[in-house]
Amino acid sequence: MASFLINTLGLPAWLAWTITATVSAALILNVMAVGALVFIWAERKIAARIQDRLGPTRTGGKFGWLQSVADGIKLLAKEDLMPEGADGLLFRIAPYVSFCASFAAFIALPFAFDFVGQRLNVGVFYVVAVLGLEVFGVILAGYASASKWSLFGAMREAAQVVSYEVPLGMCVVVPVMLAGSMDLVTIAEKQAGWFTNWYLFHDPFTFVIFWVYFTCAVASVNRAPFDLAEAESELVAGFHTEYSGLRWSFFFMAEYGSMFLVSALASVLFLGGWNGPVPIASLLGLSEGTGDTAGYLVRLVGCLNLILKSTLGVVVMMWVRWTLPRLRIDQVMTTCLKYCTPIAAVMFAGAMLWSFFLPGGLVGIAGRRILSRPAGEIREGWLKGPGGRGRDVVSSRPITEAAMMPAPLHSDDGRRVSR
Amino acid sequence: MMPSTLLGPASLLGPTSLLGFVAGGGTACGFAMVPLAAVNWHGLFFLAFAVVACVMAVAVVLADNVVRMAFYLVLSLGATAGLFFLAGAEFVGAMQLMIYVGGTLVLLVFGVMLTAQAPFVSIKTATGDRVLAGIVAASLLAVLLQAAFSVHAWREPGRFPGDTGGVVEPMSTPLGMALVGVRVDDPSPGLAQENGGGNGDGSGGAAAGGRSGYLLPFEIVSVHLLVVLVGAAYLARAKRRRSSRELSEAAR
């Protein structure tokens, strides 16, 4: 798009890039905002169905499609209150901090092969790190509200999220290890093909660790049964007790955005990303590279695939929320430190040993390397890696940029350059 | 071509164009001094991040409220992470976000907890101290800037990120290898042989070359972290015990 603007319209480069970046940012923002609207509606309907009710039925037609929009308008029109004694600056800025963190994490999230705001070499790491910043807004809100309930909520959130980052990180590392890359695009590409290639089914350890990841993800985005920070029966509304109107809705957009994000991350890391369970495209002889329109369609289907999987994750979170009671803070910490962390550590070690000793998977022993194709490649890549050459600036030998990469990255980078 | 670049436009921009756009909000677009067509993106975002980092650092100094100080500090550190991304050190940037900013988060929590009582929220600095500090700061800054500008090689303009052919060089893999003791840029001949052998573990050749890997420092740091963890837990342990002598005295 930028090159189109530069070459065809003759815009200055910086303007072209500004426009391009704005469009991308707007698209991601749309994913988040519209996603939040849809998810809030879905949450109402799902909760209603679980509770033997109907949920919204009138606003905007039969299924209450426009209920979220109506809510949004109501929130916009609501008075924005700030308690006396609050720290004005921090109180005002806190919801946006939360929202920005959630939003910024979307930048590195690939929706399909090339549908990514910014492909980052350290994508996984970046997403987890930025997601962890969301707690920041919550703490600021809790402190700045000058309310004891808010403070309780903030402190709980801080303890919980900081603790859960440990097992979450350990879970995330496993697919990174298997793929040999922290690039989300690469990780998802490694799982192309039939659903048996998904890391969920890579080995028993990854299967277990997916559920650990999901638990930790639910905890780190503050959803029931880990929604201690806003536990309405204990802390009134926790950190957002004093918020109203638009600022309050920003907290909610951040929450739903994060929910979608961790689900999407789970899809990319464990459920094959944009690859469907059946590689229809490649069976039909299509790929991302064949032709503009066909490739675009393939990517579009992939995008739908990913959104579908993520939505499934979000729905499961809702299902859990409307079924289970809330844990107590000490039980939440016990779950994290006594169960999730050790399990994640053991599973990490197990997955490591598995991919070392059984790079071809169980079937691989039998001589058929259909399953877990990537693991073997990564090992080869690692062995080959040190033998590659350093960068040109030092050595007198001509060295290609790709040579310093492990083999798997090499190929896809090459593809990228060629495009 | 159009569809493929719809969402992936920024490969020429350096890694953080979008992040930069969000964070910087395009604040620096209004520089009227230079012809607009000549503006380059990298510099624009560098400016945005640099301004945020510096201004927030100064704000940390000027603020009195601990929680606000921590907030400014986080913004400053976050902007610095952006600078790291711009410099191509993506891994360091992400690390900075995760560990540094996360660590500051704990600082903030402590700030909140320790200053729940009003008197500690803001401990004012004497004006004389401020003036004195200002003088010292100015001279220190002058020295540092002079030093920075004194070396000619440092004043050379860098490359446009686009010069590398649009591919962001992946930094994390060589970094990780360096940490386990393997230098990918090591031209030592030993590696070539190993490569030919096909089953070398790669670590043997590192010592042969001039540049060493970081396996030992890495291990030391990990042990250090463990020690620090134990030490911090000890310092902030839950209870203190009376010695047996004191006990017997108390009993008498």
Next chain:
Amino acid sequence: MNPLVDPVGVVHYLVVGAVLFTAGIVCMAVKRNALGVLMGIELVLNGANVNFVAFGSPVLRADAGPLAIDGPVIALFVIVLAAAEAAVALAITLNFYNNHSTVDVDRADELKG
């Protein structure tokens, strides 16, 4: 030298690093709040980090050479050690608060605990 037009070079980063470093030093010097002093230390380390990354960045200089790895690695070590340092410093602050009921470092003028 204009960063808007020319490519950003090492010296630009050095200036940022210098400002952060100075701010940190001043922060350490003038803050009476122990946590403020701690934040000053973080700023100083961060300023140093900017320099490490700048010197090692192949984007900023053509002659980065082996520093392309050394710079980031050292920066990583600094970050990790800063985190460790923060943990210990916080523990000390906590102890200090317990003994003196304040976090004002000016009141820490006796050696016995």
Next chain:
Amino acid sequence: MDEPGGISRGSLLEDPRLDDQRIIEFDVRTDEMLVNMGPQHPSTHGVLRLVLRTDGEIVSEVEPHIGYLHRCAEKIGENLTHRQWIPYTDRMDYLAAMNMNLGWALAVEKLMRHRVSERARHLRVLIAELGRISSHLVGMGAYGLDLGTFSPFLYAFREREKILDLFEEACGARLTYSYITVGGLTADLPPGWLLKCEQFLDQFEPVIQEYHALLTTNAIFVKRTAGIGVLPREMAIDYGCSGPVLRGSGVDQDMRRDGESIYTAMYDGYAFEVAVMKNGHYPRDHAYPPVPSDAVLGDCWHRFFVRMLEVVQSMDLVRQAIDRYSACKEPLGEPLKLTEKMPAGDAYLETECPKGQMGFYVVSDGTAIPWRARARSSSFSNLSVLSELCRGCLIADVPAIVGSLDIVMGEIDR
């Protein structure tokens, strides 16, 4: 250095190491915080105000403040005739208004030495036990809400609605019935009502298994309630607790069996076993889920479980009452006149209401208007034990404990 107040008393901190003389101080010095829970708080069941003294998440002291719903009901009772006061008893425990009506009616009947007809007796049992089911359904659902799960609340209300429908058909009201009144009931059941009631019971029976699955046996629910807020038997008796709170502590007392004869006569011929743990097990008349291993007698889980058992027990009683009621061929009889004079003297009667033993005291000077009308609230006594139970618990346990006491502010403040 002085020890932070209250922290060493906590049940959570009942750690043998704390008695260690060598420990002289807590290193992390903490400050206490006074937190106001209520009167506008989602989980204080109305307008109860709790002042929590907390140390971090640990509650060292809870002080209930009551009186936000005081409506001078007892004083009003001195200006109305006995039957006119019935609607005011509706508004005491508005979740079990039928049982409130019954309590006052029986107290006045005791003073007047009035016996209602057999048919009225069985109808009263039927209605009162239905009222008990509906009250326990609210208590159970709201308890789930206190613990952070929303769905059981609506499941419970769904069934309660059906009971309210039955009540509405019988007396025209859904919340404040004034159905049972001095000298009988205001009206007989409409035709077909018994059939509907039986239909309700038939479909309600399997639903209880749902409640057990969602709450009673749910792992998180057990973790949140088992061993929390343990009320020892002696303390329960000392504080005058009653109802499921008392029985949850293992005290075998139920006014329907142990009360005064005018009340127990109502249940003559009815077979029921008091829902209390005896010799380590609950009554075995139905298949109940087993008691979890970490539940201690007298904790929140047991109080909750007793309520669940009483729902089943009341269903049995309702079935029996339906049989006996339909067997009665004599007429229902008219209630006493509004201005029927009471003999001079006084009478006090405690009945087994869903929340506990509700006592009504009436003093008469010979007119139809009581000289004194007083109510002994069961929730009031049950609430008084709160500060003992909450000592040293976590903040999240406070709603769990308050919810397990199942109080109604309308009854406490009157």
